[in-house]
Amino acid sequence: MSTAIRPDAAQAISRPSLFGDAVTMTRRNLLRLSRTPQVIVFSTIQPLMFVFLFNFVFGGSIETGVSYINYLVPGVLVQTSLFAGSNTAIGLAQDLESGAIDRFRSLPMRRSAVLIGRTLADAVRSLITAVVVVAVGFALGFRPGGGVLALVAGIALGVAFAHAFTWVFTFMALKVRDVEAVQAAAFIPVFPLVFAASTFAPVENMPEWLQAFASRQPVTLTADTMRALFNGTDLGSSWFWALVWIAGIFAVAATLAVRTFERS
Amino acid sequence: MIHARGIEVSFGSVKALDGVDLLVADGEVRALLGPNGAGKTTLVSVLTTLLTPTAGTAVIDGFDVCNQPNEVRSRIGLAGQYAAVDNLLTGRENLEIVGRLYQLPKAVAKKRASEALERLSLTDAGDRLVRTYSGGMRRRLDLGASLVGRPKVLVLDEPTTGLDPRTRIELWEFLRELVDEGATVLLTTQYLEEADELADEISVIESGRVIAEGTADELKQRMGGDVLVAAPVDRNSLIALCEIVATVTGNEARLTDSGSVSAPVNNKVDSLVRVAAELDRAGIELAEIAIQRPSLDDVFLSLTGDAPTVEES
Ligand SMILES: Nc1ncnc2c1ncn2[C@@H]1O[C@H](COP(=O)(O)OP(=O)(O)OP(=O)(O)O)[C@@H](O)[C@H]1O
Ligand SMILES: [Mg+2]
Secondary structure, X not given: OOOOOOOOOOOOOOOOOHHHHHHHHHHHHHHHHHHOHHHHHHXXXXXXXXXXXXXXXXXXXXXXXXXXXXXXXXXXXXXXXXXXXXHHHHHHHHHHHHOHHHHHHOOOOOOHHHHHHHHHHHHHHHHXXXXXXXXXXXXXXXXXXXXXXXXXXXXXXXXXXXXXXXXXXXXXXXXXXXXXXHHHHHHHHHHHHHHOOOOOOOHHHOOHHHHHHHOOOHHHHHHHHHHHHHHOOOOXXXXXXXXXHHHHHHHHHHHHHHHHHHHO | OEEEEEEEEEEOOEEEEEEEEEEEOOXXXXXXXXXXXXXXXXXXXXHOOOOOOOEEEEEEOOEEOOOOHHHHHOOEEEEOOOOOOOOOOEHHHHHHXXXXXXXXXXXXXXXXXXXXHHHOOOXXXXXXXXXXXXXXXXXXXXXXXXHOOOOOEEEEEOOOOOOOHHHHHHHHHHHHHHHHOOOEEEEEXXXXXXXXXXXXXXXXXXXXXXXXXXXXXXXXXXXXXXEEEEEEOOHHHHHHHHHHHHHHHOOOOEEOOOOOEEEEOOOHHHHHHHHHHHHHHHOOOEEEEEEEOOOHHHHHHHHHHOOOOOOOO
């Protein structure tokens, strides 16, 4: 029998490659995801419920300037990114508890690849959910008038938004380190961000003090930009501030997360 | 191969390691023997670069665990206390991913994964999800994962805890094969028997310190070695039994409170056979006769009763 253990003298100790390790880790997490399709199913049913409920319950009573379903789909896409973020945190906390992370940390790999792999796999999941939501939106009358390119750009913006926030949840998971606690903690920033925003209704109807917050925060700016792209209306300056928010959140959260992880 | 000096680790006010020195030669199997909370896992974590010590240095194959962690990591294989295998992947996928993270090219990682599965008799289960594995299979797979990088140093934290006796013995046999191939192994255990079976030298660790070091025989010597225990059916024969045991073993025999006789033995099987024969001749019927190996408890009692052998200099 071959000697699987004998130290391999010829084995070149190549420097760990961030790209290669990130690909390996993303692949691992996607494989895991493919083995738990129920996670994808349930995390897709939830936004679909929002689409149905808000469309049929509030659709007639909310004045948005466009058909409500056209207003709603981008809102639900942004909301979903945030709600799904708790999955990122839970997945990472599970890896921390199971000892999987300890194994990775004992390997000659780039440690940040563990986090990159997690967040990239979650971006793929966000994309799947987004496509399903848009498709169901179509069935309910969602008619983006901005053309295919603008539709793709809007979805890409949504995924970028989701990706930036997965780093926030990654950072939270690294700090909290407990599956149940992190699940609860993840919703604390999510609720005010999702509901004090133009997610389901225009901010103009909110009290002024709330508007001050709602109109400047990333959910509103991202949702409004997606709407403008989808509907082919004037982008205004919201696209700029949306990108600033996304880039800023990504930069700060990713730096904090990587630093926390490498020092732990 | 492994050289640690003055390792200290504090978790807040808890001093998990309090000045540990460890020198393990190339090709040696060293057991770290200690009870729960002794600091075994903490020491393993320091040596495998998972934890930075508060004080002290450790060098593996010439590389410092604090300053050259990647060099160290590419030379070690770790199987942690809790099998770190991924339930949602197949056994093969688990191993291939570890191989890739050892920076092996894809084809090599695949080949090594197949090899490791074969060596650990997991080939048939290799393409099943680990979720469907038994505890013993998960342990074996975890061990396999520590082998795909062909490490110079294998670090195994309680590799047989939770295994049934047969699986444990199979794992021992496997570890012996690895050692024959030249691996340096550091393994932790709570069982003297296991350290005895596998290790060249044993470091007894308690409360974050190495309190004794030596071969299994040396340690047992310090505790008086194996003990023969015999109990008669009829308590009135105790004195006669005591005399026979003393004569045969050539050692002082002791009466215990529970109505049995015990005496240290040097030659286990021979003493057992001869005592049984003598008793037969004398017409004394036995309720029980056994050779008891010193337990970890005995080791600790005897060691902590003594003055500690390793003093901080
Ligand atoms: N992360 C931690 N935070 C606080 N204390 C810790 C931590 N890890 C270990 N300890 C403490 O350090 C001591 C040594 O723990 P360690 O896990 O090294 O023991 P062990 O010998 O591996 O025990 P076991 O046989 O139970 O695995 C214990 O008192 C433990 O409570
Ligand atoms: Mg332990």
